[in-house]
Amino acid sequence: MISDGDLERYSRQILLPEIDLHGQQRIDQATVTVVGCGGLGSMVALMLAGAGVGRLILIDDDVVEVSNLHRQLAFRESDLGVEKVVALRDQLLGLNSSIEIHATPARFGDNASQDALATREADIVVDATDSLTARHAIERITRAESTPWIMGAATRLHGQLAAFSGDRREGCYLCMAPSSDDASGFDCRNEGILGPVVTVVAAWQAQHALLFLAGHDLEWGQLNVYDAVRYRIDHLQVASPGGCHHS
Ligand SMILES: [Zn+2]
Secondary structure, three states: OOOOOHHHHOOHHHOOOHHHHHHHHHHOOEEEEEOOOOOOHHHHHHHHHHHHOEEEEEOOOEEEHHOOOOOOOOOOOOHOOEEEHHHHHHHHHHHHOOOOEEEOOOOOOOOHHHHHHHOOOOOEEEEEEOHHHHHHHHHHHHHHHHOOEEEEEEEEEEEEEEOOOOOOOOOOOOHHEEEEEEOOHHHHOHHOOHHHHHHHHHHHHHHHHHHHHOOOOOOOHHHHHHHOOEEEEEEEEOOOOOOOOOO
16 A cells, blocks of 8 residues: 555656556556766666655765766765765665665675675666676676666767666577677776766666566666767667577
């Protein structure tokens, strides 16, 4: 049952037939694991907390740095030097004190049992990391737990998003990035990033997660590529026509 207070709090999204009371109850009972609490993860977590996702598991081993503040808008100057999961947890509880936040100051992929638990408990995992190596770890662990996940990436003025189902029938991350060799060096440390571009991708991820939690199917196995200069979004299926062969 949704309380009167929550009915008012979430009324604008409950009004949507795509969410409705049933969807809000599912969102309220859901757990989402957010891997990485930087530009993508901090914004995704804010949007999920605002929407009333009942339980968020945050995983990140970084501290807040001054070069984060232009885009990681959940953080404040007073958070400089503080672990991101701790600073973010405080912000999220300030936004919505009725949800549960687990802050894990660790790098996903370093602790097999902890990562497996955070994946198993999640209805969906959000990738907000910035490396191929981390995404390959997410692919491996979510596959073992049959948990769906949403990949997101942003550099310069470009973004990418893809969602992978628990059974990977429509394709998996290995279909689009077979190797974890991160030799490209393409990340926002050396390529740069415009804050709103990363927020666009974060909003997509949050929107996908909420619709999924409310009971909707996603366009699984579809890579969406955003070009912020031309306001253009291209879509392509990650798996070859024969389907995914990475079992
Ligand atoms: Zn595959």
